[in-house]
């Protein structure tokens with residue numbers, strides 16, 4: 001496991017180890033998108049990660065796939081995050097903000113009765129979109145997505161500006177950088193996908209045109225922070241939210257050389273179909289490795305043992321863990337000790353109280369309870 005505990009440099013981010021916390025929505029913000037007070041304790045408890053990637057943070061009021069997700073467009077939201085970041089830094093951690101626009105994966109009920117936005121208003125697959133809401137009785141349930149409509153060019157420009165503003169607020173909140181959420185069937189991924197993006201203007205059609213939104217977002221964020229603090233998450237093969245790209249080698253094969261010259265802090269590849277047991281890891285890596293030699297984080301369904309192999313062979317610089325980090329606040333210490341690991345509990349994954357949020361014990365806590373040295 002020693003390889004996982006070697007430091008790594010991802011752009012301006014200096015990681016003391018290669019164990020990254022994957023972004024995980026926990027849906028505990030208030031009705032104004034202000035992160036809750038418990039989040040400071042939740043993230044600070046995971047400060048042993050080489051890098052924490054925050055839960056997805058909405059860049060504006062038209063982004064909302066999961067009820068009670070936090071935002072970063074108001075002063076109040078920014079102040080909320082500032083407290084979380086300060087607490088995480090105090091524990092010696094590093095944290096970047098995952099900037100998210102859900103696009104068509106939403107519903108009027110989550111958008112003050114406005115219609116969700118999408119590249120082209122493709123609506124024949126709404127039952128495949130993951131939209132979740134908090135009911136008055138406290139239950140957090142999947143709800144029906146409502147039909148989206150194609151964005152105007154002015155609305156596209158607004159979204160780009162929202163990413164810039166959210167990044168500026170991330171700087172104000174003290175985050176160490178940002179990660180653009182270009183994965184899992186949300187807006188950036190929707191634009192990249194030839195099945196969801198059917199536009200005939202300069203944002204659709206060719207791969208260059210489908211990539212335009214992403215490139216404009218990177219340029220906008222570069223106005224407020226160096227590129228060496230900007231990460232990008234992609235999931236070329238993800239079926240999630242019905243965004244399957246029939247030609248990922250073409251789409252992402254064209255993006256890879258651009259990434260090689262873009263000077264971003266890192267590329268974060270999510271093998272999203274691995275959640276359902278259908279890994280595309282080898283194909284995914286092959287697309288990028290031909291042209292991209294910059295810092296790389298890989299994720300999804302990777303065990304600590306496999307992660308050690310990945311960093312030892314140089315396949316990637318770091319490995320992000322999702323569910324394992326959710327259930328094990330002191331994951332690096334547990335990996336060093338060879339386990340054991342807490343298992344994920346069904347309670348409180350999304351929404352609710354501190355149950356399932358702050359009550360996963362650390363090894364040190366367990367040792368204290370049983371009086372073990």
Ligand SMILES: Cc1cc2nc3c(=O)[nH]c(=O)nc-3n(C[C@H](O)[C@H](O)[C@H](O)COP(=O)(O)O)c2cc1C
Nearest residue numbers: 022023024025055056270300301302321322323324
């Ligand atoms: C509760 C939960 C919330 C998630 N929220 C996000 C998110 O906000 N942004 C994102 O890019 N991925 C999100 N994911 C996906 C994870 O980042 C990760 O890709 C996934 O858990 C697979 O990694 P694992 O096998 O290590 O758990 C979420 C996953 C879980 C389990």
